[in-house]
Amino acid sequence: MSQGAYLDHNATTPPDPRVVAAMARWTGERFGNPSSSHAWGRRARGAVEEARERVAQLLGADTPDVVFTASGSEANNAAIFAVCGPGTPPGEILISAFEHPSVTKAAYRCERWGMRVREVPPRSDGVVPADDLRDALSERTRLVCLMLASNVVGTVQPVTEVAAAARERGVPSLCDAVQAVGKIPVRVAELGCDFVTLGGHKLHGPLGAAALWIRPGVPFAGWLVGGEQEGGRRAGTVDVPAVVGLGEATRWAAAELEQRGAALAALRDSLEAGLDRLPGVTIHARQSPRLPHTTCAAFAGVSGPELGHRLDARGFAVSTGPACGAGAPRPAAALLAMGVSPEVALSSLRISFGMTNTRQEVTRFLGVLAEEIASLRGAGATPAGTLPGR
Numbered sequence: 096m097s098q099g100a101y102l103d104h105n106a107t108t109p110p111d112p113r114v115v116a117a118m119a120r121w122t123g124e125r126f127g128n129p130s131s132s133h134a135w136g137r138r139a140r141g142a143v144e145e146a147r148e149r150v151a152q153l154l155g156a157d158t159p160d161v162v163f164t165a166s167g168s169e170a171n172n173a174a175i176f177a178v179c180g181p182g183t184p185p186g187e188i189l190i191s192a193f194e195h196p197s198v199t200k201a202a203y204r205c206e207r208w209g210m211r212v213r214e215v216p217p218r219s220d221g222v223v224p225a226d227d228l229r230d231a232l233s234e235r236t237r238l239v240c241l242m243l244a245s246n247v248v249g250t251v252q253p254v255t256e257v258a259a260a261a262r263e264r265g266v267p268s269l270c271d272a273v274q275a276v277g278k279i280p281v282r283v284a285e286l287g288c289d290f291v292t293l294g295g296h297k298l299h300g301p302l303g304a305a306a307l308w309i310r311p312g313v314p315f316a317g318w319l320v321g322g323e324q325e326g327g328r329r330a331g332t333v334d335v336p337a338v339v340g341l342g343e344a345t346r347w348a349a350a351e352l353e354q355r356g357a358a359l360a361a362l363r364d365s366l367e368a369g370l371d372r373l374p375g376v377t378i379h380a381r382q383s384p385r386l387p388h389t390t391c392a393a394f395a396g397v398s399g400p401e402l403g404h405r406l407d408a409r410g411f412a413v414s415t416g417p418a419c420g421a422g423a424p425r426p427a428a429a430l431l432a433m434g435v436s437p438e439v440a441l442s443s444l445r446i447s448f449g450m451t452n453t454r455q456e457v458t459r460f461l462g463v464l465a466e467e468i469a470s471l472r473g474a475g476a477t478p479a480g481t482l483p484g485r
């Protein structure tokens with residue numbers, strides 16, 4: 096694999112060695128249940144609270160308002176079920192038609208309990224218009240969900256405007272910031288939402304630790320019950336090594352945010368300059384505000400899954416769809432929501448960078464990509480399609 100490269104950081108990122116070192120301290124000799132009152136418990140609790148402080152600092156939040164969860168999906172589910180789950184007054188959940196499945200499916204699950212889901216589509220530029228969401232608010236709206244940045248095309252959404260409009264009507268809002276945190280500044284005060292979620296493994300932290308920020312004073316009942324961990328908001332003994340890793344990852348993300356953004360954007364720009372030299376390539380949502388590290392592009396006349404498979408065989412990891420959707424190739428729902436045809440969506444790949452990628456990898460990737468596209472087009476083993484102009 097030495098000649099290949101991992102270019103699928105929106106699926107997951109390799110943990111930073113500093114994160115691994117911090118976690119290692121809690122996977123051997125040091126251990127303890129943070130709820131225990133003895134010295135072992137107190138030490139573990141101290142490590143968890145230090146991590147909580149670091150997460151809060153990255154978000155510009157107060158420490159007690161951060162709840163640890165095991166995944167971004169869990170954090171999104173927890174917010175949605177708290178507001179719209181069993182026992183809550185019926186009404187409508189307003190979501191963008193662009194959300195991660197951990198938001199979309201949780202919202203539709205609430206239909207069992209008397210809610211209705213209303214989806215507002217993005218424009219073809221990958222942005223959900225704030226006005227459309229604002230206009231869709233009604234006296235029946237119980238929750239608004241708008242992600243900060245798309246995991247598929249990387250577009251940044253007008254969360255601040257939407258949260259403000261919801262707030263004016265007394266409607267709480269959830270911002271899934273899982274892909275944005277650690278890539279662009281995310282401050283809860285600027286967003287103005289009531290719930291914000293992030294996940295460790297998207298920012299060079301570990302799998303198994305994520306967080307939900309809850310605006311102080313917002314009523315919240317967790318759906319995992321048992322012990323009184325996390326201030327009674329999420330039962331279950333905290334995974335100390337993972338949470339310590341999340342804390343360390345957020346610490347470095349905060350300290351290095353600007354330089355990371357610049358480094359990632361430079362990689363992305365050199366990739367896109369190279370893609371411009373290939374025939375029949377369309378970069379989705381290119382003119383929109385985007386995360387610095389994500390490119391989603393369609394390759395005319397080529398099957399995305401087949402291309403992804405060939406790149407994989409040559410050591411390059413890219414995504415042919417959200418990593419959470421295993422099984423038969425399906426066009427990415429986010430692209431369809433943007434009005435991209437199923438054929439073009441299926442000819443698309445997502446390339447996402449992380450802090451270990453290099454310019455040399457981009458150059459090698461572009462060379463291999465050009466060869467494989469030419470080979471697939473030459474073989475005619477791909478869906479019929481003409482090469483569109485840009």
Ligand SMILES: Cc1ncc(COP(=O)(O)O)c(C=O)c1O
Nearest residue numbers: 166167168195246271273274294
């Ligand atoms: C935007 C977004 N939200 C939520 C999630 C879910 O996070 P996790 O994998 O930690 O459950 C993902 C994961 O890909 C994501 O991209």
